[in-house]
Amino acid sequence: xxxxxxxxxxxxxxxxxxxxxxxxxxxxxxxxxxxxxxxxxxxxxxxxxxxxxxxxxxxxxxxxxxxxxxxxxxxxxxxxxxxxxxxxxxxxxxxxxxxxxxxxxxxxxxxxxxxxxxxxxxxxxxxxxxxxxxxxxxxxxxxxxxxxxxxxxxxxxxxxxxxxxxxxxxxxxxxxxxxxxxxxxxxxxxxxxxxxxxxxxxxxxxxxxxxxxxxxxxxxxxxxxxxxxxxxxxxxxxxxxxxxxxxxxxxxxxxxxxxxx
Numbered sequence: 001x002x003x004x005x006x007x008x009x010x011x012x013x014x015x016x017x018x019x020x021x022x023x024x025x026x027x028x029x030x031x032x033x034x035x036x037x038x039x040x041x042x043x044x045x046x047x048x049x050x051x052x053x054x055x056x057x058x059x060x061x062x063x064x065x066x067x068x069x070x071x072x073x074x075x076x077x078x079x080x081x082x083x084x085x086x087x088x089x090x091x092x093x094x095x096x097x098x099x100x101x102x103x104x105x106x107x108x109x110x111x112x113x114x115x116x117x118x119x120x121x122x123x124x125x126x127x128x129x130x131x132x133x134x135x136x137x138x139x140x141x142x143x144x145x146x147x148x149x150x151x152x153x154x155x156x157x158x159x160x161x162x163x164x165x166x167x168x169x170x171x172x173x174x175x176x177x178x179x180x181x182x183x184x185x186x187x188x189x190x191x192x193x194x195x196x197x198x199x200x201x202x203x204x205x206x207x208x209x210x211x212x213x214x215x216x217x218x219x220x221x222x223x224x225x226x227x228x229x230x231x232x233x234x235x236x237x238x239x240x241x242x243x244x245x246x247x248x249x250x251x252x253x254x255x256x257x258x259x260x261x
Contacts, residue, residue, distance in 0.1 A: 006035035007057070008042070013050040013201040014194070015043035015100075022058025025109055027067035033087040037094060044098050047260060050201040050208075052098065053193060054121060055105040056114075062104065062130070065112025085144065088113060092147070095120040096216070099209045101200055105193045106130050106181065115180075116147045119154055122212065124181040125196070126172050127189045132180060133169040153219055155179050204242045205260035210234050 007018035017039050019026040028036075043049050056062040066084070095102055095117070104110075104118040106126035111133050118124050134151075136143045143164065151160045159178045163170065172184045185192050200208065210233035217225045237243060242258045249256035 003031075003035045005029075005032050006039060008039045010043075010046070010049060012198060013048060014197045015046070015049040015052045017043070017052065017054050018057050019055070019063050020057040021067070022056075022060065024067055025061035025064035025111075026056040026058065026114070027064045028113060029067045030084055030087055032067075033084075033091050037087075037091050040091070040094055040098065044094075044100065050100060050205055050260075051197040052100055052102045053105055053197055054095075054102065054117065055190075055193075056107065059107055061109040061111075061114070062106040062126075063111070063114030063117055064109050065114050065135075088116075089144065089146065092116060092120045096150075099212065101208060101212060103193060103197060105189060107189055111135065116150075119147075119150045119180075122215075125183050125185060125189065125193055126175065126181045128172050128184055128186050130172045130175070130181075130184075131169045132163075132175050133167060134164050135167045137164065137167040202255070202258070204237070204240075204246060204256070204258045206233075206237045206240050206242055210237050 005019070005021045007016075007020045009016040009018065017036060019028060019032070019036075021027055021029075021032070040052070043052050054062075066088075101123070102121040104121040104124040106118060106124060108127065108129060109131050110118055110126070111131075112135055115132055115134055134143065148160065148164070151163070155163075155178045162168075170178070170180070172181070175181045176184055183192075210230075213233055214230050217227075217230055241261045242256075245258060246256050
């Protein structure tokens with residue numbers, strides 16, 4: 001459910017989740033994580049939505065992590081810390097396991113839990129001014145294993161060690177070089193992401209779903225891979241109406257109109 005600090009927009013098959021707390025660089029409270037989960041669930045269950053974009057309001061930050069001003073209540077004791085971390089983990093896991101492609105549109109600071117959130121997305125684009133860091137070591141915080149593993153899978157253990165041990169900031173150029181982001185945009189980040197999301201949305205949803213699941217399975221240990229589901233999703237694509245439409249459109253030299261069926 002969208003709220004004042006978690007905005008939801010849907011247009012042309014694109015679902016946008018916007019973290020709207022610019023006064024605190026889009027720092028995220030426990031309530032905001034709850035709302036974000038509800039919005040993402042709505043996007044996942046809406047067949048008209050084919051791509052999900054996460055962004056931050058204000059033009060200065062994507063997400064700057066947890067709202068430190070609320071640590072006195074939300075992380076005041078072990079029980080509160082556990083509750084907060086569990087909620088973050090639930091949202092991160094949901095993003096990873098969504099059947100639809102997810103894009104992080106990073107404009108400005110991408111810090112702590114914000115970087116963890118971005119890493120959960122399939123693709124990341126950023127503006128030239130964007131900055132990235134994991135400042136846990138400067139704050140005395142513990143950093144969850146799952147978050148570290150995702151970062152290691154993305155940029156490797158040496159870069160992860162550098163980022164986490166030093167707690168330093170990376171500029172956009174270094175983020176691109178180490179593989180944190182796929183592309184740097186100047187003044188047209190929002191338009192580029194919109195156009196890119198539309199490009200994906202015009203492709204066959206069942207094929208995209210199969211590819212996303214299969215890519216995710218490659219990240220698992222060999223014995224943990226669900227190869228039966230991998231095969232089923234590939235077979236579903238080949239037996240779909242969209243496969244017929246794709247072949248027909250190719251022969252007729254026109255753009256296909258995929259229905260996700």
